[in-house]
Each structure stands twice: as structure tokens, then as C-alpha cells.
Amino acid sequence: MKERKKQYFHPIEVTLDVVCGKWKGVILCLLQEKDYRFGELKDQLFSVTPKVLTQQLRELEEDGLITRTVYPQVPPKVVYSLTPYGKDLEDTLRMMEKWGQSHQQKVGDNFNEEVSEAELS
Amino acid sequence: MKERKKQYFHPIEVTLDVVCGKWKGVILCLLQEKDYRFGELKDQLFSVTPKVLTQQLRELEEDGLITRTVYPQVPPKVVYSLTPYGKDLEDTLRMMEKWGQSHQQKVGDNFNEEVSEAELS
DNA sequence: CTGTATCCGGGCCGATACTG
DNA sequence: CAGTATCGGCCCGGATACAG
Numbered sequence: 001m002k003e004r005k006k007q008y009f010h011p012i013e014v015t016l017d018v019v020c021g022k023w024k025g026v027i028l029c030l031l032q033e034k035d036y037r038f039g040e041l042k043d044q045l046f047s048v049t050p051k052v053l054t055q056q057l058r059e060l061e062e063d064g065l066i067t068r069t070v071y072p073q074v075p076p077k078v079v080y081s082l083t084p085y086g087k088d089l090e091d092t093l094r095m096m097e098k099w100g101q102s103h104q105q106k107v108g109d110n111f112n113e114e115v116s117e118a119e120l121s
Numbered sequence: 122m123k124e125r126k127k128q129y130f131h132p133i134e135v136t137l138d139v140v141c142g143k144w145k146g147v148i149l150c151l152l153q154e155k156d157y158r159f160g161e162l163k164d165q166l167f168s169v170t171p172k173v174l175t176q177q178l179r180e181l182e183e184d185g186l187i188t189r190t191v192y193p194q195v196p197p198k199v200v201y202s203l204t205p206y207g208k209d210l211e212d213t214l215r216m217m218e219k220w221g222q223s224h225q226q227k228v229g230d231n232f233n234e235e236v237s238e239a240e241l242s
Numbered sequence: 243c244t245g246t247a248t249c250c251g252g253g254c255c256g257a258t259a260c261t262g
Numbered sequence: 263c264a265g266t267a268t269c270g271g272c273c274c275g276g277a278t279a280c281a282g
Contacts, residue, residue: 012146014221020141025133075243092216100135196263
């Protein structure tokens with residue numbers, strides 16, 4: 001899977017190592033609000049494939065941020081929720097969210113300008 | 122270089138997109154303290170190659186987090202410093218740093234518990 | 243509903259050598 | 263001192279199909 005045995009020079013690398021996956025940030029933000037089932041997450045994330053979603057969730061689980069609860073029934077039901085360590089990230093995530101909003105606004109003009117696809121020649 | 126035309130589902134993706142490079146977190150943390158010259162950063166990061174360091178710095182610059190100031194002299198001198206947007210990340214980075222410390226600590230404790238748990242019974 | 247199994251392309255990042 | 267240039271490996275993440 002994902003090897004995480006490296007030596008860190010700085011504590012922030014630990015956090016980044018754990019949070020830097022294509023969908024992990026959003027997943028963690030969603031789970032701050034409430035627990036989610038696998039399919040609900042898939043719907044929220046819209047364009048994620050089940051394989052990749054499973055990967056991201058497994059890694060978050062291995063890193064101790066979320067728990068996976070299986071309800072033995074048909075059809076199956078699996079609920080993902082935050083561990084205390086995952087909840088400890090809430091304030092951090094909110095700050096990242098805020099910064100992202102303001103930064104996107106700043107760069108937002110650039111993004112909007114290239115909405116027209118007739119750009120490259 | 123690095124294409125950043127994607128559509129974001131969530132503001133946090135902007136922040137992660139900008140901060141998630143192999144050395145970007147540490148670089149930003151260092152620059153919170155003081156400005157750095159290229160060689161100083163290279164020394165601090167220890168195992169980074171000049172090519173990769175340049176890449177990371179260029180991307181941070183493109184994203185508006187840092188500025189690159191060239192002093193026209195021989196030998197050359199280039200100083201990297203934070204923009205206001207980069208400075209706005211300070212609190213966020215500190216929180217990530219703190220969480221990283223405690224999480225790393227937690228994993229350390231688990232290891233210790235596994236070894237010493239037999240002594241308690 | 244909640245996943246696996248396979249295949250695969252791209253880009254991140256490193257090693258090494260060279261330059262103004 | 264502060265970078266480029268070139269080559270290449272690895273792994274992340276997507277597409278698609280299948281399964282309990």
C-alpha cells in the first residue's frame with residue numbers, strides 16, 4: 001500500500017503525509033459534520049471511483065484518523081467516522097478551508113478567464 | 122510545469138493543492154521565521170537536490186505564496202520570502218505542526234505499549 | 243451496497259552532470 | 263552561488279470490469 005516509514009525533518013510533514021491524498025481533505029471535512037456510508041461519500045465526491053475511494057479510506061484508517069464500522073446485514077452497510085485524532089484536525093481543516101476560499105478568490109479571476117476553451121493555439 | 126486548472130469541490134482542496142509538495146510544507150514553515158537564500162534552504166532541507174528545490178520554489182511562487190528576489194551581483198544572491206498570502210498560512214501551518222507532533226507521539230506510544238504491556242499484568 | 247482485480251498513463255521526484 | 267538539462271523509476275490515481 002503506502003509506505004510511511006520515512007524520517008521526518010519537521011513535524012508538519014507528518015500531517016501533510018497523512019492528509020495529502022487526492023480526496024482525503026474533503027473526506028475529512030465531510031466526516032467532521034457527520035458519519036458517512038461508503039455510497040454517501042461516493043455521491044458527495046461525485047467523480048471518484050470506488051477503487052480509489054477505498055484506497056483513500058483505508059489509508060486514513062491505517063493512519064488512525066477514521067474508523068470503519070461494518071453492519072452485518074444484506075445489503076451491506078459500512079459507516080465511516082472520525083477517531084479522536086481525526087476530530088483533532090477539525091480546527092486545522094477549517095483554517096485550511098478559509099485560506100483556500102480567500103486564495104481561490106484571489107486566483108479566481110484567472111480561473112474564470114479561461115473558462116472559454118478557445119485558449120490554446 | 123504543474124497544471125492547476127481543475128475544478129474544486131471544496132475550498133480545502135485549494136490549500137492542499139498548493140501545499141502538497143514533497144518539501145513545500147517545511148519550506149513554508151522555515152520562511153515564517155525569516156527569509157532564506159537558495160543555498161540556505163538547500164542546507165536546511167539537507168537531502169533535496171537543486172532541481173527539485175527549484176521546482177518547489179517556482180510552484181510556490183506561481184501560487185503567490187512566496188517571492189523571489191534576485192540581487193544582481195557576483196556571486197549571485199537570491200532571497201525567498203513570504204507574500205502576505207504566504208504569511209496568512211502561519212497559524213494553519215503551526216496547527217498542522219502541532220497535530221503532527223502529537224500524532225507522531227501517539228504512534229510512538231503505541232510502539233512502546235506493545236513492548237511494555239506485558240510488564241503490567 | 244460495498245467493495246476487488248487488472249491494466250496503465252502521467253507526473254512527481256531523485257540522480258547525475260553541466261552552466262553563467 | 264544559484265540554478266538547468268537530461269534521464270528514468272515509482273507510485274498515485276483513473277478506467278473498466280467483476281464479485282459477495
